[in-house]
Amino acid sequence: MALRLKLRLIRTFVITSSGLIVYTIADKFYEPVLKPALQLLDPESAHDFAVFAAKHGLVPKDKGKDWSGLACEVWGRQFENPIGLAAGFDKHGECVDAMLSAGFGFVEVGSVTPEPQEGNPKPRIFRLEKDRAVINRCGFNSVGSSLVSERLRRRLAHIHSAQPGVVGVNLGKNKDTEDSKLDYEKGVVTFADIADYLVINISSPNTPNLRNLQQKNQLADLLEHVIAVRDASLKERSPKARPPILVKISPDLTDEELQDIVDICLKLSVDGMVISNTTVQRPHDLVEAKLAAEKGGLSGPPLKDISTSIIQKVYRMTDGRLVIIGVGGVSSAEDAYDKIRAGASLIELYTALAYEGPGIIRKIKTGLSELLQRDGFQSVQEAVGKNVLVSSSQYGMRN
Template identity: 55%
Template sequence: VAQLLTRALSHHDLNTNTKGRLLTGAMIGLAIAGGAYVSTTDEATFCGWLFKSTELVNPLFALLDAEFAHRLAVSAAAHGFVPREKRPDPPVLGIEVWGRNFTNPIGLAAGFDKNAEAVEGLLGLGFGFVEVGSVTPQPQEGNPKPRIFRLKEHGAVVNRCGFNSEGIVVVAKRLGAQHGKRKMEETSSSSDVKQGGKAGPGILGVNLGKNKTSEDAGADYVQGVHSLSQYADYLVINVSSPNTPGLRQLQGRKQLKELVKKVQDARDEMQWAEDGPPPLLVKVAPDLSKQDLEDIAAYSLSTLLKTQIISNTTISRPPPADAHPLAQEAGGLSGKPLFDLSTQVLRDMYIRTGGKVTLIGCGGVTSGEDAYKKIRSGATLVQLYTALAYGGPALIPRIKAELAECLERDGFKSVQEAVGADFK
């Protein structure tokens, strides 16, 4: 506890203003209470208490500027000021994808840890996988602030960050250090079973973006592949952010085909170990036309692009969020109002691909029931982000427990059995 107090008091982010000091005091109070509690209970019970206790701190984040709160959350995860899940996931949540064993299908979407600062801490929260990025080749500031707007009444956020990134050199250095640590742990382990991924006990995805001023998008993504793919369990081509001019045009049939070929060729020309190169995914928008969906589905079935993330944020403003004053801010909307739209696109893509393409459902997930609906609609894995911003770490074990209850209630013995169940 003494060490935790010292680190908290010395950390700059936690002491920049009165609200930051208030948050520091709350965290210190919880640390003291936890220190007293841990000596009287077992590890699993204490772990549950620790996650539950974050519900007391999380409302204080709502008092802070949205982007400052985000930076504070990333810093907390990077420096160990978040709970670590010690309890095993329910066996029913386990699933194998791309030859990797996921202990659960709930992942953190790209956008939270843009620069791979807190991978270990975020995986430690109990996510089955974490996706970092989007990472651009060159550092860039992104769009002017303010650029993140909370629609609290609707559990939504509008953002126009614009791929703010420290660049691939910085991110590669961080991921390389984590990769080296993982290799040392594997060497010292006596187990022959391959657990988790390249970043540690969980699976790591790297989301690649392009620089705003770049005239050659393909070259930007290829540079990302060459620098970061060796550390990734999967790679994502992000062509669907609404905040980079011209990016969504890359979702067109001809443009996407040319782009994916360049990226695949760059990946395949590298030398890989026995487990081969990381799978390549594309992240699409929920605002695509029926023809665009058909083109992407047909292309996915005819190539090695066998996984899609559906979906990114929307430029539309689904009701009731459309009536909120901040809904008129430019940018992509995420959170609860996106759920129905993104799930319908997910269902459409599952039908168009006949269940032959692995789909990751993303958009508006706030509960285990939501995750279950995504899975029944065709998702093999599920991602969330905005719900974490509102619900904090306590959301993660709650969603996993609710999802396990949904599966068992309906007689499914595994996540895989439930994938696309609405169409079977």
């Protein structure tokens, strides 16, 4: 059966059986029913189908009640819980409310480029099933900032019916743009008045020379520019009402490079860091060795410890002065808790959603609540950086 026909049949089933699909997508039916159906499709088609289902309201709402201690305030914004959807799922701003209603406390849209672009040739996403991981080399495939902006503005125009939650926008650059500053400037100007926060993505391994923007001089020049653009475009707003600007960094940096980035972020009063993007490293214990040879960024459990280690380093380097969004290999409450104790105020996931289904959101929130209360914390914010403070005091470091 041709791939296109398979996709058409599944879509037809979804549309004509919308009453049943809610239960089909529910966690207890994901493994035996929906997951095998999605595996008939290549990974990118399966992703497109998932977005399609969410866009048409076919993802079940999280009807559970969050523990009050999961609510947190970051940058003066209220988060119902600290678990967010990482950039890469809703690239085009199509299903924000559906994913918020599924239980996420926030959603990061993108990456969005100023002009539409196809990205890299297909196939460009690969499942490492036995490792519960994914390799992608999408290359910022995007419908462009105008269309994404239009969708988000339309949502805000009907804010009374929108799902509560924080919405960030992850900004990328077009592949052929020579002056990167201009692309990020366009992104900031387009989204500054509608995004709750903005992420400057300079760490995808799939756009040529993008990671060079993490180098000291280039990064300082870029961040100084985008901060000035944000402030100028929203000069009528108080500084606290302007969207925070964050930098998304690579997990493949040396300690020296990481220190340079941290110093620049502190000097320029950048509001936070997203740690981390996918990695070009290939851990020696990957089971899917043949697929691991594919070029691109690796996500999922093999990235977990790498990203958590960097979170802890940055928290220690900054003495907790930068807000950290921790992302990379989160597939359980324990994974989220480890990143919080390492210094992350907020957590994002994506790959686990592809393998486990939307039920993973409730599982993580419930388990995280239990872990926090077990250890005597009244709120998630009390646990942020706790491991760093403990290790620092053991070695006589400032805490």
